[in-house]
Amino acid sequence: MGSKDSGGGTDARESVGRYGIWNGGMRSDDPELRGEIAEAAAELDELGFGAIWLGGSASVEDAARVLDASPRITVATGILSIWDHEADAVAARTAEVEAAHPGRFLLGLGVSHAQLSDRYRRPYSAMVAYLDALDAAPAPVPAGRRVLAALGPKMLELSRDRAGGAHPYLVTPEHTEQARALLGEGPLLAPEFKIVLEKDPDVARGIARGYLAPYLAMPNYTNSFLRLGFEEGDFTGGGSDRLIDTVFAWGDDDHILGRIKSFRTAGADHVALQVVTGQARSVLPRAEWRRLAEVLG
Numbered sequence: 176m177g178s179k180d181s182g183g184g185t186d187a188r189e190s191v192g193r194y195g196i197w198n199g200g201m202r203s204d205d206p207e208l209r210g211e212i213a214e215a216a217a218e219l220d221e222l223g224f225g226a227i228w229l230g231g232s233a234s235v236e237d238a239a240r241v242l243d244a245s246p247r248i249t250v251a252t253g254i255l256s257i258w259d260h261e262a263d264a265v266a267a268r269t270a271e272v273e274a275a276h277p278g279r280f281l282l283g284l285g286v287s288h289a290q291l292s293d294r295y296r297r298p299y300s301a302m303v304a305y306l307d308a309l310d311a312a313p314a315p316v317p318a319g320r321r322v323l324a325a326l327g328p329k330m331l332e333l334s335r336d337r338a339g340g341a342h343p344y345l346v347t348p349e350h351t352e353q354a355r356a357l358l359g360e361g362p363l364l365a366p367e368f369k370i371v372l373e374k375d376p377d378v379a380r381g382i383a384r385g386y387l388a389p390y391l392a393m394p395n396y397t398n399s400f401l402r403l404g405f406e407e408g409d410f411t412g413g414g415s416d417r418l419i420d421t422v423f424a425w426g427d428d429d430h431i432l433g434r435i436k437s438f439r440t441a442g443a444d445h446v447a448l449q450v451v452t453g454q455a456r457s458v459l460p461r462a463e464w465r466r467l468a469e470v471l472g
Contacts, residue, residue, distance in 0.1 A: 186319050186339065186363075187281055187319055187320060187321075187322055187339030187340050187362075187363040188339070188340065188361075188362070188363040188444050188445075190225075190226075190249045190278055190279070190281065191225045191226040191249050191251070191281065191363070191365060191444075191445045192223075192224070192225020192226060192249075192445065193225060193439070193444075193445060193446070194224055194225060194435075194445065194446055194448060194471055195224050195225050195226030195227060195228055195249075195251075195365070195445060195446070195447045195448065196219055196224050196226075196227055196228065196447070196448055196449075196450075196464060197228040197230050197253055197367050197447040197448060197449040198227070198228070198229070198230055198449065198450075198459065198460075199229070199230035199231040199456050199457075200212075200456055200457045200458060200459050201215065201216070201227060201229050201230075201241060201459065202229040202230065202231060202233040202234075202237040202238075202241075203457060204237070204240075205457075208457070209240070211459060212240070212241065212244065212459070213240075213241075213243075213244035213245075214244075215459050215461055215464075216241045216244040216245040216248065216250075217244055217245045217246075218461065218464075218465075219245070219248060219464060220245040220246065220247050220248040222464065222465065222468040223468060223471075224248065224464075224468070225248065225249060225445065226248060226249040226250070226251055226281070226365075226445065226447070227241060227245075227248055227249070227250050227251070228251050228252075228253035228283070228342070228367070228447045229241065229250065229251065229252050229253055230253055230449070232254070232255065232256040232259055233252040233253065233254070233255055233283075234252065234255060234259075234260060235252065235255070235260075235265055235268040235269055235272060235280075235282070236268065237252070238250045238251070238252055238272065238280055239268075239271075239272050239275070239276075239280075242272065242275070242276045242279055242280060243275075247279075248279070249278075249279050249280070249281055250279060250280055250281070251280070251281035251282070251283045251322070251342070252281075252282060252283040252284075253283045253324075253342055253344075253367070253447065254283040254284055254285030254324040254342065254344075255282065255283060255284055255285070256285060256286070257284055257285070257286060257301060257302060257305045258286075258301075262305050262308030262309050262312065263308065263312050263313075265282070265309070265316070266308075266309050266312035266313070266314055266315060266316050267312070267313070267314055269282055269314075269316050269320075270314035270316075273320070280320070281320060281321070281322060281339075282316055282320060282321040282322070283321070283322050283323075283324065283342050284302070284305065284306075284321060284322070284323055284324065284338075285323065285324030286298035286299075286301060286302055286324070286330075299329055299330065299333070302323065302330070302333060303333065303337075306321075306333075306337045306338070309321070318337060318338055318339060319339040320339060321338045321339060322334065322338055322339055322340045322341060322342045322363060322365065323337075323338050323340075323341055323342065324341075324342050324343065324344055325341040325342075325343055325354070326343055326344075326346070326350075326395060326396075326398075326399040327398075327399070327402075328357060331343075331354050331357045331358060332357060334358065334362060335357065335358045335359060335362050338362070339362060339363050340358065340362035340363025340364055340365065340444075341354060341358060341362065341363070341364055341365070342365045342366070342367070342447065343364075343366045343367070344366075344367045345367065345369075345390060345396050345399070345422060346366050346367070346368075346399070346422075347403055347421050347422060348437045348438050348440070348441040349403055349404075349441070350366070350399070350403055351364065351366050351438050351441040351442050351443050352441040352442055354366075354442070355441065355442025355443075356442075363444050363445065364442060364443050364444050364445075365443065365444060365445040365446070365447055366438055366443050366446060366447065367446075367447040367448075367449055368422075368424065368434075368435065368438060368446050368447070368448055368449065369383070369386070369422060369423045369424070369449045369450075369451050370423070370424050370425075370431060370435075370448055370449065370450050370451065370467060371383055371423055371424070371425040371450075371451050371452075372425075372431070372450065372452075372463050372466060372467070373425050374425070374426055374427055376425075379423070379425035379426070380416065380419050380420075380425070381453075382451060382452065382453040383413075383414070383419045383423040383425065383451065384412070384413030384414055384419060385413065385453060386451045386453075387413055387414045387418075387419065387422070387423075388413040388414070391410045391413070391414060397410055400418070405417070405418060423451070428470045431470055432470050432471065435448065435471070448467060450463045450464060450467060
């Protein structure tokens with residue numbers, strides 16, 4: 176699914192390949208799940224995915240456990256919330272992980288949402304200050320080994336100027352095209368995209384709505400959708416058909432592959448694919464990952 180740098184290079188774009196897997200369950204610290212997480216990480220590596228994105232407010236420690244379980248694949252935080260982790264500690268642990276797994280860890284940073292942190296204030300300024308702290312740490316995090324969860328223009332420009340690129344979540348190919356124009360040709364652009372491996376429209380949209388509904392209470396996402404031409408009416412009832420069919424891929428294999436490739440055509444270097452099944456988020460959809468690997472060829 177695309178070559179990736181196996182050495183100690185500092186370019187985020189070189190290290191993730193064309194396609195990766197985004198999943199929140201892979202960051203679990205439940206001792207009973209560690210064995211399965213290790214097996215899943217090794218299998219994703221063998222299946223040819225270039226990166227594992229640890230969803231939710233993942234930590235560097237979460238990434239270290241997954242890196243220990245697989246020999247080649249890049250592991251990224253998607254994202255580490257700047258409100259939950261002090262920059263000096265993140266920089267120090269990142270240096271340790273880089274020494275143990277050269278070129279295989281990517282620090283994804285984000286400002287999360289006001290609903291999820293009572294410290295949420297002036298997110299853009301807070302991110303600038305956090306990047307300053309990472310740069311000033313005794314073991315600085317190289318700009319090329321960090322990416323930002325960027326939706327709006329200002330954060331995308333910061334991704335270009337102070338990081339190795341951007342990892343936008345819950346976006347469309349149109350957003351990817353706009354983001355590429357702002358980033359230019361050099362930085363990594365790695366949008367997340369949700370996949371429902373179902374052909375029946377009612378089943379697929381039902382699964383998608385159940386997953387999307389909580390996100391529609393978060394202004395960062397709805398404001399992004401409004402900038403892309405959606406309307407307030409698209410946010411009711413778990414999302415309109417128009418919204419669901421844009422931010423999720425479902426249907427037969429050819430249609431799903433075409434939707435995934437539309438992000439690459441729009442300018443994405445890498446697409447972080449999140450398989451949504453309707454099961455609990457802690458359940459690793461390993462059978463679906465195998466099928467998705469077959470779809471991608």
